[in-house]
Amino acid sequence: MCGIAGFVGEGTEQTLRAMGDAIRHRGPDGESVHVDAARRVNLIHRRLAILDIAGGAQPMWNEDRTVCVIFNGEIYNHLELRAMLVARGHGFRSGHSDTEVLVHGYEEWGEDLPARLNGMFAFAIWDARHARLFLARDRFGKKPLYYCSQPGLFAFASELTALQCHPSVPTDVDRRSLQKLLGYGFIPAPRTLYRGVARLPGGCQLLVDVARPHAAVPRRYWQFAIEPPTSMPKDPEREWGEELRALLSQAVRRRLISDVPLGVFLSGGIDSSAVLAYASANVPRGHVHTYSIGFREPTFDESGYARDAAAKLGSTHHEEILGLEQARELAPGVLGRLDEPFADPSIVPTFLLCRFARQHITVALGGDGGDELFAGYDPFRALHVARWYNALVPSWMKGGIRRLADWLPVSDDNMSLDFRIRRGLQGAAFAPAMWNPAWLGPLEPREVAELLGEPVAAEDLYSEAIEAWQSARATHVVDRTLEFYTRFYLQDDILAKADRASMMVSLEVRSPFLDQDLADFARRIPHEYKFRHGQTKYLLKRALRGVLPDAIIDRKKKGFGIPAAKWLREWSEADFARAGAVVRNHAWIAERLAEHRSGRRDHRLVLWCLLALGHHGEACA
Secondary structure, three states, X not given: OEEEEEEEEOOOHHHHHHHHHHOHHHXXXXXXXXXXXXXXXXXXXXXXXXXXXXXXXXXXXXXXXXXXXXXXXXXXXXXXXXXXXXXXXOOOOOOOOHHHHHHHXXXXXHHHOXXXXXXXXXXXXXXXXXXXXXXXXXXXXXXXXXXXXXXXEEEEEOOHHHHOOOOOOOOOEOHHHHHHHHHHOOOXXXXXXXXXXXXXXXXXXXXXXXXXXXXXXXXXXXXXXXXOOOOOOOOHHHHHHHHXXXXXXXXXXXXXXXXXXXXXXXXXXXXXXXXXXXXXXXXXXXXXXEEEEEEOOHHHOOHHHHHHHHHHHOOEEEEEEEOHHHHHHHHXXXXXXXXXXXXXXXXXXXXXXXXXXXXXXXXXXXXXXXXXHHOOOOHHHHHHHHHHHHHHOOHHHXXXXXXXXXXXXXXXXXXXXXXXXXXXXXXXXXXXXXXXXXXXXXXXXXXXXXXXXXXXXXXXXXXXXXXXXXXXXXXXXXXXXXXXXXXXXXXXXHHHHHHHHHHXXXXXXXXXXXXXHHHHHHOOOOHHHOOEOOEOOHHHHHHHEOOEOHHHHHOOOOOOOOOHXXXXXOOOHHHHHHHHHHHOOXXXXXXXXXXXXXXXXXXXXXXXXHHHHHHOOXXXX
C-alpha cells in the first residue's frame, strides 16, 4: 500500500518532491524517484512496506531498465502470475514481491495486463523503449488515481491534494461537479470537484504518449454488469451456496498473505463475521486479532455484537469505547484531511477504527462489498413500495404527502423511522431511474438549483445513474439497483471512505468480498436469490448457516454511523463560512441550519455535506 505521483511535461523535481510530501501518510516507510530530464518524465513513490520488505522498493525495473513501475495496492494472484511468467522465461530478482509481477507482466502482455490482475491497484508503468506511460486502476476502484491532461502536461497522483501541488493543475471548482456532490452525496467518476482534473474510473486504463501527453484517452477493460447464469443448477441454494463458501474462503485466504501484522475489522454483522470465520479457519484459534470501536450512545453502538461474534468465532478481540463528544471534537480534523468532500458522516467512525487498529496492525481485512454484491441495503426493501406508490398515487398528491411527512417529529436516532419515511418519499417522487440517487443524495434537483442559484435539471444531475439504468443488460429493478450501488456508491463513497480513512493513519484495508472470482460469481446469481420476499442477502445468509451462528445471521442490520443530526445543532454559521463561499449562498445555509438547530426539520445530509466541503483541505497551501 503506497502513494504514487508524477508528471510528463513541464515541471521541476522540486514540484515532484512536493507531490510526494503531500502523500507521505500513504507511504511513511520510504520515498524514491525517477527523473528522466531528457524526456521530461518524473515519477515518485511513497512506500508502505507490506510484502517483501527488503526487496520491494520502487520504482521497480526490469533487467535492462527499459520498464519500471510505481504501484499502490496489492495483487492477490501474484504467485500464480509469477509462475506463468517464469515459465515464459522471465527472471525475477525479488523473493515474493507482487510489484515485480507488474513489470514482467507488462513486458509479456502489454495493455492486456490489468485484465489478468486480481487485486486492488493503481499503478503507472514507464515504458522507456516506446516512450509512453501506462496507467491503470483496479476493477472496483479501491485504490484512487487522479490526473490532469492539458497541452504540454500530463500529471497524476493518488490524491487530489498531491496532484494540485503541480502549479499548472487547476484549482477552481467545477460547478457541475458541485451540483453532483449535492445531488449524490459524492462526485461520480470520472468527475472531480475541480475543472480540468479527472478521476480514472475503476476498471479503466490510460496510455500516455510522451510526445503528446495531453492526448491520453481512458479505455475501459472491465465493468461490473449483472448477467443471467449460463445454466441453472438442480438445487440452486445448495450448489450456489457451496460455491459461494468456497470462493469466500479462497478470497480471505488470498488476503492473509502479509509480512507485517494483520487483523480483521469486526462489527458483528454478517459480512465482517464471515471474513473472520474464514480467516480463523486458516490460523490457530485465538491467533486472529479483531478490532472494533463502540459509542456510549446505544443507537449508534455495535460493540456488543462485535464482542459476541469474536467470542463465538475465536478471535482475540480489541475494542475502544468512545464518548460521542470526543468523536465530535475530532470530526473537523478528519473532514479537513479528506482528499475530496463527500456527504458520508461514517467517515468519522471509520477513521477512529483505523486509528485504533493501527496501534497494533498494518493490514486489516474488512467486509466492504457484501451489501452491494448481495443486496444488503434498506432501499432494496423500498423498491416494491416505490413501484406501487408511483403507479397508484397521482403526481398532484405526492407533494401533499411529502408535506404531511414533514410534520413527523424529528428523531436523532440512527436510521430513525421519520428519516426513512422522508427519504423514501423524496426518492419515490422521481422516475425509477432516479430513485437510488434521490434516496441517497443530500438534496433533490430543485433544492440544488435553489442553493446554487442556477438551473439544474434532474436528467443532468442524475445523468450517470440514468445511463447505468438504461444500459443495464438485466432489466429487473433489483438488478439495476445493484448495478447503481456497485458502479457508483461503492466506488465513490464506500471505497473512497475506506481508502482515505485508512491511509490517513498508514493502514492497508483489504476487501475479500471484492475478489474478482467472487464478484464474477455474484453478478451471475439471479436477483431473486439475493433479495427474496423482503429478505436482503438471501443466498449469502443461507450459505453461511453453519459457518456463522444464527444470532449473527438473523440480527437486524445496523449502520456504522454517528449522531450527525445531533452534532450539527452545535455547529455555528461560522463553521459553514467556507462552504458558503463556494456555493455562493450564505443565507440559504443559515436558514437550513436554523431550521435544523430548532428541531423543526432534519437537514443532516446537506449540512454534513456542506461542512465537509468547507473543511476540504489544501495539502500544498
